[in-house]
Amino acid sequence: MDNNEIYVSLDVGTTEVKVMIGEISAGMLNIIGVGTAPSNGIKKGAVVDIDATVKSIRQAVEKAERMVGVSINQVVVGINGSHIQLQPCHGIVAVSSPHKEITQEDIDRVMDAAQVVSIPRDREVVDIVPSQFIVDGYDEINDPTGMIGVRLEMEGLLVSGSKTVLHNLLRCVERADLEISDIFLQPLAAGEVSVSRDERNLGVALVDIGGSQTTISTFKDGSLVTLNVVPIGGAHITNDLSVGLRATQVEAERVKVSHGHAYIDDTSEEVLAVIQPMGSHEQEEYSQRELAEIIEPRMEEIYEIVAEELSSIGDIPGGVVLTGGTVMMPGSLELAREMLGRNIRMAIPDYIGVREPRYTNGVGLIEFAHLHVKMNHMEMVVATNDDEEQPPLRKARKAGKQRTDQGEESPGVRKRVRSFFKVFFE
CATH class of the missing domain: 3.30.1490.110 (Dna Ligase; domain 1)
Known part of the structure; x- marks a missing residue:
């Protein structure tokens, strides 16, 4: 590992924080560690509770550290949201x-x-x-x-x-004892693993349906052309299930992940989900079709918004690429093909252990950093626990660290972190 490049990505989402460790060996990327934790301090893509966000980041980092047996010091961070x-x-x-x-x-x-x-x-x-x-x-x-x-x-x-959004996010990362190596726009990073060079040149739309927001980005002639973020995502489906089934948010999320289906025509009456309603000691059973009758209208709403956005952009010969945690739900792709009427496929990272759409951003951040940024001293991103100079867990590298709360006279985000959003068409 010491002879290879190591990159660590941090994807702070609304529902989940993901930390991913990638090793570049002989020009090939291997994902060697993944850590996830519930995101408790993020609402609509912005930090609303710094302490809760810091705790979530630390939990995800510690899980990734235990998986690989290393200590994480630096990360590349992805940013997204309606404020961009x-x-x-x-x-x-x-x-x-x-x-x-x-x-x-x-x-x-x-x-x-x-x-x-x-x-x-x-x-x-x-x-x-x-x-x-x-x-x-x-x-x-x-x-x-x-x-x-x-x-x-x-x-x-x-x-x-x-x-406000940028500085609060950077402050959370630094309070989690991590140094920020680079910051990338997530749609650019996700495009690195989701769409091919030919699709980017021809014209393609990348639709990332996350927890509380859907990001619609289009590429043409090899470059990012438009970016639109709408505040609706998988968390709204969970809320609909919670109201319709009279269950807690946790119970609704569990049922959505285990038995949810986005396309009523492909559901089964024989597949049953057991629900524990609030205020009741008796469990109730709901068929997959009954769940889909709640889920499909919300997914239709999301796709209608996507269709309106794409129609305003014009012709997209390369079609639409879906990614994000919400599209993991069965029936999402079939419903999208019916409603959008375009060439549609789902983007899934082709790496062992992360072959799910929800990991697209994390893998993309690593690949984008490796392909487009020559990072300084990347061998110091992680240090093995056997190194006597390093503590068993994370060590904050405070030398040269730029704080985000230095006031108006402090350099901007671009001055604090070297080279964001490098050229997309090398």
Whole structure:
């Protein structure tokens, strides 16, 4: 393990916190550890209870540590939510090299120039997602490094987020004794394992149905084009079951996972679920069809919203790719094909131990970090418990750590964490 690259991803969702340890060996990714814990401090994608969120993160980290026998110090963090906004941006600079050869420094300068825009004070520029570079008027360039030119331009999308949401999330991660190596936009990371390069070039929609929100992101010409987050997801199905069956949220979630079905036509009257209603000492039985009669209308509502969003975007030749924990429910894919009327498939990570749609974001964060970011000293992300200099559990690497509560004069998120959202089309 010492000779291989180790990455640890942290996916803080509304219903579950997932920590995933990936090992890159001979260019191949292996998922060697996974830790999950109920997410108790997140509502609608934002932190509402810092202590509860910190506790959930620590529980997930400890489970992953015990599985692999290592101590986690650093993580790459995914961000998502309705607070994320995209807007077009454009930057232009003169090539600085005396020989007019474009270097990484020129690319960094043109991306910085593209960030000189006016945004509200309560928002923070996270980074730039380039769509193309232009060298002396020649466009559609993916990587201008090494080219000869006088003028370098970049067109892309500026990603901004709510300062409150971003800083509270980063504070929770740091209070869990973890150092943040990088921060990525989750739809970009999920796209790395969910959609192929050909689909991204042709045009494809990635629909991630999570606990309390559904993220609809579209890609075209190899780049992220649109991003829309709607506040409805699997937690609403659980709530519907809780009300309809007069059961607790925990009982409703259990029944949804074990016996839930999203497509009434494919259900069975013979498959029965036993429910313990609130305020009653007697158990009740419900057939899978009866459960589906509660579940399907809510899933239809989600797909109707997706259909409206896709119709406003226009033609998507590559079709729709579904992912997220909610689509694990039987019948979700069949209902989507009936309602959306497009080429639809489900994205499942092809790694042992995580072959479920709910792990797409975690795997994507690791792959995105490995493919697009040259991280410094990644061998220090984890340290074996046999190392005498390391404690048996996590060790907070405080040297150089940037706090998120330094006030207005502190550098932004992009300055604290090196290179967010790298180019999506290497």
